[in-house]
Amino acid sequence: MSNRREFNNAGAGMTETAIKHSVDTKTLLDRLGRRSIVFVGLMGAGKTVIGRKVASALSLPFIDSDHEIEAVSRMSIPDLFANYGEAEFRSLERRVLARLLREGPQVLSTGGGAFMSERTRKAVARNGVSVWLKADLDTLMQRVAKRQNRPLLQTQDPRAVMEKLMADRYPLYGEANVVVRTREESKDVIAAEVLDGLAAHLIADH
Numbered sequence: 001m002s003n004r005r006e007f008n009n010a011g012a013g014m015t016e017t018a019i020k021h022s023v024d025t026k027t028l029l030d031r032l033g034r035r036s037i038v039f040v041g042l043m044g045a046g047k048t049v050i051g052r053k054v055a056s057a058l059s060l061p062f063i064d065s066d067h068e069i070e071a072v073s074r075m076s077i078p079d080l081f082a083n084y085g086e087a088e089f090r091s092l093e094r095r096v097l098a099r100l101l102r103e104g105p106q107v108l109s110t111g112g113g114a115f116m117s118e119r120t121r122k123a124v125a126r127n128g129v130s131v132w133l134k135a136d137l138d139t140l141m142q143r144v145a146k147r148q149n150r151p152l153l154q155t156q157d158p159r160a161v162m163e164k165l166m167a168d169r170y171p172l173y174g175e176a177n178v179v180v181r182t183r184e185e186s187k188d189v190i191a192a193e194v195l196d197g198l199a200a201h202l203i204a205d206h
């Protein structure tokens with residue numbers, strides 16, 4: 001039986017905190033141990049913003065792999081793609097994530113393509129608990145329209161690119177331990193659903 005959970009029913013039995021959730025944080029952190037919570041999913045799904053909120057709710061360090069790549073290369077993601085190409089970016093992304101995954105527990109938000117690497121997926125399976133933030137095409141397109149910082153979408157038809165990425169990547173995102181759908185719900189509600197999903201995976205199932 002798969003131990004993956006789809007989780008979308010935050011609402012019942014919640015406590016009144018900034019992020020409303022009903023999770024026993026201490027037990028969750030105990031079960032997490034040295035592993036990190038790793039967000040995967042397409043561009044615009046909310047990995048960066050939701051990851052930061054979940055880290056704050058659990059008092060864990062937060063690191064976004066794109067930010068870390070920009071810090072070590074001293075270059076923006078668009079400049080890295082333009083100057084060195086996607087293959088170099090992917091190689092740096094793999095190395096940065098391999099290092100970060102040894103430094104848990106923390107919350108790690110990855111760039112949308114990171115989980116396509118088999119080595120990274122194996123490292124995440126060993127040293128992390130993965131959360132797929134899953135959104136529909138319209139939601140993703142609305143969210144990525146706000147910024148021009150995603151080189152893969154700087155094309156004539158970004159919607160067609162996103163559709164192709166959905167087809168290519170969904171089977172692999174599907175290996176994540178927890179899946180949370182995200183649409184119009186507020187960021188705090190999504191963060192609470194992630195905490196509930198993690199609790200179901202780490203506490204209820206084990």
Ligand SMILES: Nc1ncnc2c1ncn2[C@@H]1O[C@H](COP(=O)(O)OP(=O)(O)O)[C@@H](O)[C@H]1O
Pocket residue numbers: 041042043044045046047048049050109143144146182183184185186187190
């Ligand atoms: N649940 C949500 N509700 C409203 N806006 C959201 C939500 N999740 C993400 N966003 C917005 O969508 C955009 C993309 O989010 P981001 O965290 O950068 O996605 P990712 O890191 O997965 O590419 C940001 O402007 C963010 O504020």
Ligand SMILES: O=C(O)C1=C[C@@H](OP(=O)(O)O)[C@@H](O)[C@H](O)C1
Pocket residue numbers: 041042043044047048066077110111112113114149150151152
């Ligand atoms: O999906 C991808 O291949 C990418 C996603 C981006 O991160 P976000 O998913 O945080 O936007 C960033 O790593 C780069 O532009 C490539």
Ligand SMILES: [Mg+2]
Pocket residue numbers: 047048064066109110111
């Ligand atoms: Mg991001």
